[in-house]
Amino acid sequence: MATSSKVHLTINDTGIVKSKSQTPESAAKTSELLQENHDNHHVFYNKDGYHNHIAHHLLTLYGLGAPAEVIEQRYKENANYQRPAVQSKERVLEDMSNSENFEKYLNKEKYYRDYLVFWQNEIEKKGWENVLNEYVFAGDERGDDLLGRLYGGFLHPLIHLGFGIEFHQPAIIAEALAQICLHDNWTGNFLRAAEKDSKSRNSTNSKTIPELLDEIRANKKLSTAAEWSDGNKVRDGIIARASDEMLKYTSQWTVTPENLEQKTAEMINSCIYYTAAAQHPPKQVKIDFYYMHCVNSSIFFPTFNAQPWLSTANKVRLLQWKGYLDLAMYASRRSPPLLLSEITDYTPAKPKEADWSGIFTRLWNFLDDGHAIKLARAVRNGELVGEAWEEKARKVGKENGAVGDGMKVKGKMWGKIGNMVIDSVEDTGAHWARSVGFEEAWVEYEDRPRKSQL
Known part of the structure; x- marks a missing residue:
């Protein structure tokens, strides 16, 4: 026992x-x-x-x-x-x-x-x-x-x-x-400030994370607040130089008891979306080391939501704070452009081992400290959560608002992202890119032709 x-x-x-x-x-x-x-x-x-x-x-x-x-x-x-x-x-x-x-x-x-x-x-x-x-x-x-x-x-x-x-x-x-x-506790100080600010604004206009990602990128003060030399790009960049701008966007993502399941699916989908789509062609496909942690932690929120001992109010708060931090994390790497075609056009390096069983088996034998296989498992979880939510939304006739803008990753894209994970760490160069929105993050990686360029 x-x-x-x-x-x-x-x-x-x-x-x-x-x-x-x-x-x-x-x-x-x-x-x-x-x-x-x-x-x-x-x-x-x-x-x-x-x-x-x-x-x-x-x-x-x-x-x-x-x-x-x-x-x-x-x-x-x-x-x-x-x-x-x-x-x-x-x-x-x-x-x-x-x-x-x-x-x-x-x-x-x-x-x-x-x-x-x-x-x-x-x-x-x-x-x-x-x-x-x-x-x-x-x-x-x-x-x-x-x-x-x-x-x-x-x-x-x-x-x-x-x-x-x-x-x-x-x-x-x-x-x-x-x-x-x-x-x-500086992270907690930021999250409590975001929560307090959101309550003070008392906004009923809740946007989706993908909408907010686009707006964050368009805000030049916020999207360029972090510097390459910052020891911690959230703390020393976003919070130190653009906290008011950051709070403007965190306040617009709202979780309630009524939309908890939908917003859980949206959070999982969205952090996988920006982690996979933040590529820098023609450089090799690589995953950002910091964005990866947003994905690797996302897998646990369906488990948190299923706990009978945890109050609904605390489930809402757990998710709300995760969304705040995801938005700040995106901004902290200088808000790179999100190229959905990098996912949809991706061709697996090993087509015969491109299903989930093949991906996981390759990752069993991959030498690292576990980040890669955790990431692939979290992506597979995203697929399962997304499919379940889409099916539920279809049954109640919520095709557009519930499933559309908040869920960028769909269908065959899930398997493609799984292959991006294993292919990228098996490829030459470092396993992970660090701070993908900075040119300096990509210096060591090779240029490669993309499918759309052939």
């Missing part, structure tokens, strides 16, 4: 995207390796805050049917550079249990193991659902602070929490809660 300190997968714990069925051998091996990671490794592999992705990687491989030997090999490749997680000798746990002292350890990576034990104890006593409602979704000052940190570090805490909930692993949820506490 899975507990706050023990990882235990079964052949039924394979997540929401199905490919090949799993075996008891793979369940046991993946559980063993995740337990080793849980017991021994820090959630950051260095003191600069670079994330340990082992839990994400192994659960994705396991969920998509990878055999035990593949999962173990991928683990070995990424375990050798992880840091040990060491509990401090101070009386930290006692302090953390006192609400007056809780916050003094936040944003300090040396206390990861202390936080992990703290959250394990809380989950053991109260259950993980109650712990999340008490600490993260309470709507009080402490809750809003932790909720803001959930979106920090390019969404890594949210991704980690999503994996824990999706795969029914309280120990992974404890890791996620500890990770939340290690991040700073």
Whole structure:
């Protein structure tokens, strides 16, 4: 049985995207390796805050049917550079249990193991659902602070929490809660400001994300606010130089209890759209490393929406904040033009392995820290969510407003994006482009002819 300190997968714990069925051998091996990671490794592999992705990687491989030997090999490749997680000798746990002292350890990576034990104890006593409602979704000052940190570090805490909930692993949820506490809160400050601004405007004119992406690109102050030299292009570019302009657009994307399902589908579709369409012909097809995280986190929102313990108001808020951050992320790479033809005209590099089974199998054997296979799984999820929403919309006669402008990616485009993911990382050069809206991001990549140019 899975507990706050023990990882235990079964052949039924394979997540929401199905490919090949799993075996008891793979369940046991993946559980063993995740337990080793849980017991021994820090959630950051260095003191600069670079994330340990082992839990994400192994659960994705396991969920998509990878055999035990593949999962173990991928683990070995990424375990050798992880840091040990060491509990401090101070009386930290006692302090953390006192609400007056809780916050003094936040944003300090040396206390990861202390936080992990703290959250394990809380989950053991109260259950993980109650712990999340008490600490993260309470709507009080402490809750809003932790909720803001959930979106920090390019969404890594949210991704980690999503994996824990999706795969029914309280120990992974404890890791996620500890990770939340290690991040700073400037992202949360921006999201709360966007929320406050949106409420003050009290606008009933909700636009779709694709509409807002076009408007952001047309706003020259906002679309050029980030500089190549910025250490963090959202914080030091968008927020520092164009916060008022950014808030103008975030306030125009509105989630309500009534449109939660539709807006979830729109968010998933839209971040995949701008991540795939932000190409720079004639350069090689590459995916932006930062946009990718918007996609990799999008997969968990149907799971969040399905949780009976989470209030509708908090589901709405989770999604609303994700949309705010997606819009800011698009602007932060200098709002590149979105070329839908780069998707529709794409020709897979390996036509005989171009279906989802072939894509996933190739990614089982791809050597990285899991970003690529997470991205492909999230794209496949986008296809499943999009198909389900389109079918529902057709049944109630909402062809245009519900399915049209807010859903740019449709039909065969999903498989083409899946192939763009695997082909681009298997191609020459770095696996990912970084900050695609800047010319500097593309310097190292080769020029290639496009289908439309032949």
